[in-house]
Amino acid sequence: MEKIPDQLGYLILTEDGAVLESGGDLENDERVATIITDLISLSNSIDPVAFGPEEKFKKISITYDDHWFSICISNKKIYVVKRSIQTSSSEIAVNV
């Protein structure tokens, strides 16, 4: 996780939100861990019309002006990475 480019911090959580590993800005950040596990459980119940029951989210990103959080689940663990956004003053990156 430390080798991810532009990484500012990371968290590896169990499905119930317990911190397994952490580093950087997110070191032992249980507050963010709880918020993210709540966010994942909320996202599971989003629009059944737009997203069929078989369509589970595979990635969530939360984008701020100069950094973003990427959240994925793999092998029953939640991976969260905080990464910085490199922008020059003349362009604004839109993450779609």
Add this chain to the structure above:
Amino acid sequence: MEKELDKVVEEIMSTPNVNGCLVADHQGLCLASKGSAHVDSAGIIVAISEQACKIQPNLKPPTVCLETDNKICLIQRHGTITGAIFKQKGAA
């Protein structure tokens, strides 16, 4: 009063790959919805944006992007209003 909002929603819907759009207030009540976005999901969308705001409450509200294999849901809060756009992942 809704005309302005309807105009914005229409504009969003006319963008390529967009198949749904929803606007809700801070209580989770739907103000406008179009396409595949269902009125009932307004509450959850507002709850997701509020939850995301809690991560860094001193910064301006972030954009939340939820991705499945071929669809994307973008959620952005502006003041008390929360907007969500449902997109199909384009070829590009």
